[in-house]
Amino acid sequence: MELLINLTVNGLATGMLIFLLASGLTLIFGLMSVLNFAHGGLFAWGAYSGVWFYTLSGSFVIGIIGAIITGIILGFITEKLIITPVYGNHVQQILITLGFMLVLTELLKVVWGPNQMAAKVPSYLAGSWEFGDVLIIKYRLFIIIVGFLVFGVFQYMLQKTKIGLIVRAGVMDKDMVQALGINIKRVFLYVFMAGSALAALSGVLMAPYSGVIYAEMGFEFAILAFIVVVIGGMGSFPGSLFAAILVGLAGSYMAYYVPALSLAVNMMLMAIVLIFRPQGLFTAKG
Amino acid sequence: MMKTLLKVEDIHTHIGQYHILQGVFFEAREGEVSVLLGRNGAGKTTTLKTIMGLTPASKGAVVFNGQDITKKATYTIANGGIGYVPEDQGIFADLTVEENMKVAMRKEDEAAYKRQDYVLQLFPDLKTFWKKDGGHLSGGQKQMLAMARAFVNDSKLLLIDEPSKGLAPIIIEKVMEAITEMKKSTTIVLVEQNFMMASRIGDRYTLIDDGETVHAGEMADLIHNEEVKRKYLGIG
Ligand SMILES: Nc1ncnc2c1ncn2[C@@H]1O[C@H](COP(=O)(O)OP(=O)(O)O)[C@@H](O)[C@H]1O
Ligand SMILES: [Mg+2]
Numbered sequence: 001m002e003l004l005i006n007l008t009v010n011g012l013a014t015g016m017l018i019f020l021l022a023s024g025l026t027l028i029f030g031l032m033s034v035l036n037f038a039h040g041g042l043f044a045w046g047a048y049s050g051v052w053f054y055t056l057s058g059s060f061v062i063g064i065i066g067a068i069i070t071g072i073i074l075g076f077i078t079e080k081l082i083i084t085p086v087y088g089n090h091v092q093q094i095l096i097t098l099g100f101m102l103v104l105t106e107l108l109k110v111v112w113g114p115n116q117m118a119a120k121v122p123s124y125l126a127g128s129w130e131f132g133d134v135l136i137i138k139y140r141l142f143i144i145i146v147g148f149l150v151f152g153v154f155q156y157m158l159q160k161t162k163i164g165l166i167v168r169a170g171v172m173d174k175d176m177v178q179a180l181g182i183n184i185k186r187v188f189l190y191v192f193m194a195g196s197a198l199a200a201l202s203g204v205l206m207a208p209y210s211g212v213i214y215a216e217m218g219f220e221f222a223i224l225a226f227i228v229v230v231i232g233g234m235g236s237f238p239g240s241l242f243a244a245i246l247v248g249l250a251g252s253y254m255a256y257y258v259p260a261l262s263l264a265v266n267m268m269l270m271a272i273v274l275i276f277r278p279q280g281l282f283t284a285k286g
Numbered sequence: 287m288m289k290t291l292l293k294v295e296d297i298h299t300h301i302g303q304y305h306i307l308q309g310v311f312f313e314a315r316e317g318e319v320s321v322l323l324g325r326n327g328a329g330k331t332t333t334l335k336t337i338m339g340l341t342p343a344s345k346g347a348v349v350f351n352g353q354d355i356t357k358k359a360t361y362t363i364a365n366g367g368i369g370y371v372p373e374d375q376g377i378f379a380d381l382t383v384e385e386n387m388k389v390a391m392r393k394e395d396e397a398a399y400k401r402q403d404y405v406l407q408l409f410p411d412l413k414t415f416w417k418k419d420g421g422h423l424s425g426g427q428k429q430m431l432a433m434a435r436a437f438v439n440d441s442k443l444l445l446i447d448e449p450s451k452g453l454a455p456i457i458i459e460k461v462m463e464a465i466t467e468m469k470k471s472t473t474i475v476l477v478e479q480n481f482m483m484a485s486r487i488g489d490r491y492t493l494i495d496d497g498e499t500v501h502a503g504e505m506a507d508l509i510h511n512e513e514v515k516r517k518y519l520g521i522g
Contacts, residue, residue: 162388165381165385165389168378168381169378169381169386169389172378172381173376173378175360175376176372176376177389178340178359178360178361178364179338179340179361179370179376180364180370180389180390180392180435180439181361181364181365181392181439182389183359183361
């Protein structure tokens with residue numbers, strides 16, 4: 001029993017980190033039809049800048065805020081410089097964002113050096129709680145709570161605020177949104193910045209979780225996020241939460257019970273979904 | 287003489303490699319209903335899209351309210367005072383009727399809510415289905431919602447593309463009554479295949495064929511012009 005709970009908490013925590021990364025990706029794709037392969041770079045930048053702010057200030061909260069601001073600024077620059085010229089052209093998007101991903105990764109090494117950096121869990125989140133035989137690692141629970149909070153806040157914004165309605169309307173029919181007098185390009189930019197902030201948040205939360213950060217960490221995680229976007233349905237925010245938890249849990253259980261399959265399981269999940277429901281489990285409209 | 291609110295001068299529009307519009311001219315005068323007529327595929331929808339900047343003209347000019355809007359962005363054109371009701375209605379399927387209206391309403395002030403109340407009186411169905419998803423409305427209700435959305439902002443001009451398409455006669459009647467009502471406060475450009483309807487509410491017509499304006503004048507004259515009707519509209 002305690003093993004199952006441990007695996008579940010572990011899987012949920014990983015799932016939440018993937019969700020934070022995938023949610024930005026899915027919004028960016030859903031609204032802008034932009035395939036952003038640089039998203040993992042923003043994740044890594046979030047991790048590095050967050051750890052840097054954290055080390056400098058001694059406060060993990062400031063580390064998180066620093067990472068989010070870094071994500072917003074990098075998101076702004078990326079959208080203006082990299083994405084704007086290639087709207088509507090998927091091949092160019094893949095090439096230029098993959099290229100930019102490499103640039104972001106190399107720049108990390110220029111700024112912070114080529115070696116891995118250590119990241120510690122802040123003392124108040126270190127350790128674990130014991131409930132009888134069950135051991136809950138505090139930091140994992142913290143990640144899970146943050147993930148659900150972010151989901152709640154964004155879901156509220158998408159459902160209840162005017163900008164959220166505009167984003168959802170834009171996912172369905174961009175031309176009509178513009179014909180109603182809305183500057184969709186500006187909405188694109190905001191969404192891109194928000195998505196980048198989520199990627200950076202994911203990165204800075206990941207850092208103490210894995211203990212070390214390295215410049216290439218974005219690649220691995222971005223692949224998981226892409227799988228989640230495909231499984232959850234491109235453009236669907238709840239879909240990416242569901243799929244991220246699924247991928248997180250599957251990875252966690254498999255790593256224990258069938259370690260040989262733990263890497264393949266995500267691909268298998270994706271293949272199954274693509275065969276039976278190519279549009280993903282959720283659709284942007286539902 | 288009534289003021290010209292919209293002037294379309296020799297516009298040419300390319301979509302991809304196709305040269306779709308090859309010289310469309312027309313004018314809409316303030317307070318009137320101007321009807322665009324022409325066979326299927328003549329270029330009526332493309333003309334409206336070009337006015338809205340959705341398929342911008344490669345040549346020629348669109349002048350609205352004294353301003354050249356040919357190269358303006360779609361949202362700027364809309365904000366300048368043109369409301370658009372597209373042929374497919376463009377309802378946001380996943381948003382409720384209320385939310386569709388909310389996205390459309392640019393300034394949420396008293397005047398806008400007054401116009402919303404007014405338009406809901408014209409289309410009581412919308413009030414009934416206020417919390418229903420746009421995707422679940424009937425064809426007629428979608429049409430009404432699309433018109434309500436365009437009307438809720440204080441637009442000087444409404445572009446309405448084939449509002450009677452695919453609707454039952456009794457619903458068409460309602461839609462036409464609403465257009466007659468809206469005409470009291472705005473200028474309207476209407477694409478309408480149903481000549482009975484077009485001739486009933488139109489003041490002036492422009493006939494488009496193969497992407498070109500081939501005829502224009504007062505609706506009252508067209509009603510008796512059997513030759514033009516037969517040649518371009520296949521009626522009479
Ligand atoms: N996106 C498009 N790509 C290619 N051809 C198009 C496109 N849109 C319209 N056309 C063509 O342009 C012509 C005019 O279309 P349209 O303006 O929709 O006509 P109408 O509204 O008068 O029926 C048609 O021949 C149509 O096939
Ligand atoms: Mg048409």
